[in-house]
Amino acid sequence: MNASRTARERVRAELAQGRIHEAELTAIEDDAVLGAIALQEAAGVDVITDGEMRRPTWADVNRHLEGFEILPGERSYPAHARLANPSEAPTVVRRITPKAEHPVGEEYSFLQAHANGRTKYTMAAPSYSRRYWSDARSTDAYADVEEFLAD
Numbered sequence: 001m002n003a004s005r006t007a008r009e010r011v012r013a014e015l016a017q018g019r020i021h022e023a024e025l026t027a028i029e030d031d032a033v034l035g036a037i038a039l040q041e042a043a044g045v046d047v048i049t050d051g052e053m054r055r056p057t058w059a060d061v062n063r064h065l066e067g068f069e070i071l072p073g074e075r076s077y078p079a080h081a082r083l084a085n086p087s088e089a090p091t092v093v094r095r096i097t098p099k100a101e102h103p104v105g106e107e108y109s110f111l112q113a114h115a116n117g118r119t120k121y122t123m124a125a126p127s128y129s130r131r132y133w134s135d136a137r138s139t140d141a142y143a144d145v146e147e148f149l150a151d
Contacts, residue, residue: 036051046117066094075131093140095142
């Protein structure tokens, strides 16, 4: 694990405990993104990303959308997830709506302002969200997984 990621994880934990302010996390993330940009540009990468430095995980739907709860139990998709049976996972339990405080793509403007070439915002494909569906818990929100994915 690199020092930058370790620092961000430490600061996120301190923020969750109320020991620091959001601005301190943002400053650390800004530095990490600037480092990712510099590394990609130095390597000659054609399309620059933010290195996903502001995200706790690459598929970060819970931060951007309402309608999920962290619940124990089996996932319905993909089929092999039933075997894993995680102790807790995001599960769709209400119709999804955007969170005003964290709109999808909120990180992009910083990347675009600091990169010297083409940029892209990396996000999970909508079909990846299938893994948040539970046949046992999600049908109060949507008739089936396809309706959820279409939303």
